[in-house]
Amino acid sequence: MKAVFMLEHGNVDVLQYGNVPEPEIDEDEIKIRVKACGINRLDIFTRAGKRGVKVNFDGPHILGGDVAGDVVEIGKSVENFKIGQRVVVNPRLVCSKCKDCLTGNDESCMRYRMLGTSINGGYAEYTKTHKDNVFEIPDSLSYEGAAALPTVYVPCWNMFKRRAQLKSSETVLIASASSGVGSAAIQFAKFAVGATVIATTSNEFKAQRAKDVGADFVINYNEETIANKVMEVTEGRGADVIFDHVGTDFWNQAIPVLAPRGRYGICGVTSGYKADLQMGTLFMRNQSIFGIHMGKRNDLSEIIRLVGDRVIKPVIHNTFDLESVQLAHDEMDKNEFFGKLIINVP
Numbered sequence: 170m171k172a173v174f175m176l177e178h179g180n181v182d183v184l185q186y187g188n189v190p191e192p193e194i195d196e197d198e199i200k201i202r203v204k205a206c207g208i209n210r211l212d213i214f215t216r217a218g219k220r221g222v223k224v225n226f227d228g229p230h231i232l233g234g235d236v237a238g239d240v241v242e243i244g245k246s247v248e249n250f251k252i253g254q255r256v257v258v259n260p261r262l263v264c265s266k267c268k269d270c271l272t273g274n275d276e277s278c279m280r281y282r283m284l285g286t287s288i289n290g291g292y293a294e295y296t297k298t299h300k301d302n303v304f305e306i307p308d309s310l311s312y313e314g315a316a317a318l319p320t321v322y323v324p325c326w327n328m329f330k331r332r333a334q335l336k337s338s339e340t341v342l343i344a345s346a347s348s349g350v351g352s353a354a355i356q357f358a359k360f361a362v363g364a365t366v367i368a369t370t371s372n373e374f375k376a377q378r379a380k381d382v383g384a385d386f387v388i389n390y391n392e393e394t395i396a397n398k399v400m401e402v403t404e405g406r407g408a409d410v411i412f413d414h415v416g417t418d419f420w421n422q423a424i425p426v427l428a429p430r431g432r433y434g435i436c437g438v439t440s441g442y443k444a445d446l447q448m449g450t451l452f453m454r455n456q457s458i459f460g461i462h463m464g465k466r467n468d469l470s471e472i473i474r475l476v477g478d479r480v481i482k483p484v485i486h487n488t489f490d491l492e493s494v495q496l497a498h499d500e501m502d503k504n505e506f507f508g509k510l511i512i513n514v515p
């Protein structure tokens with residue numbers, strides 16, 4: 170099959186387009202003809218071998234976790250799927266054996282693997298994965314739209330619904346509106362919850378796009394101070410929930426404007442992972458700080474339902490052919506996009 174693979178870590182030049190053997194499935198797995206694959210920051214880290222992501226190269230490694238496509242083969246013990254079904258994959262594969270998995274808390278499984286990082290993924294014509302990670306998509310949802318969902322919307326469900334329990338009467342502050350997860354968080358908080366959304370970004374183009382996809386207020390942090398604007402918008406109360414996928418740079422500006430009983434959720438640390446915390450303020454204001462990694466496996470089905478009901482709409486910035494994956498990685502590196510970058514595999 171055609172695939173983009175790598176034999177070592179490095180810059181975009183390590184991504185090679187060529188032929189590799191098709192994956193072979195076990196009895197509890199499903200083989201998928203990939204039609205679209207979302208690109209995530211994790212792909213860049215995995216390619217470069219940064220942030221603790223090291224691939225054990227025992228053959229060509231294929232990146233890409235957010236796969237959408239058609240079922241082409243099902244393992245012997247797989248029920249409820251049929252050949253030709255249109256599906257999307259949750260790339261976080263859990264062990265199904267540990268205490269967390271067995272008690273319904275699979276989002277806390279520490280023996281998880283990520284499709285495209287720990288094992289071969291979707292920058293290819295075919296991929297395979299465990300049956301429990303495969304979800305049917307409605308006809309109204311395109312392959313591109315489906316591939317834009319898993320890695321960015323599953324954390325939104327986990328963060329806003331399960332952990333922060335964000336309410337429609339509350340205000341949420343969302344870091345870096347232009348990234349895949351930032352734009353997803355705006356949509357989710359605004360349309361799936363009905364909260365007031367303040368988003369931050371770096372220029373006027375991105376600020377306008379953030380408003381287009383649902384932000385009530387946008388802070389251009391190159392022109393105004395995040396804290397001042399949040400206090401102005403919330404009439405001195407601060408943000409009830411803060412969605413941080415950026416880390417140190419955002420934390421320093423955001424934590425001072427967390428409201429009483431505020432919940433500060435962290436799902437990424439691209440700018441750094443060390444933080445100064447004023448513990449006195451934390452308990453005096455009854456605040457909470459928590460982290461999430463993706464969500465439960467089945468949270469993706471809730472996201473598919475919301476998209477099917479047209480409550481939220483995936484934000485796609487650009488699409489690329491499989492053989493042009495290097496261009497897509499370059500575009501992500503430049504940070505001049507708003508929403509998701511998607512690979513098409515016709």
Ligand SMILES: [Zn+2]
Pocket residue numbers: 263264265266267268269270275278279280281
């Ligand atoms: Zn587990």
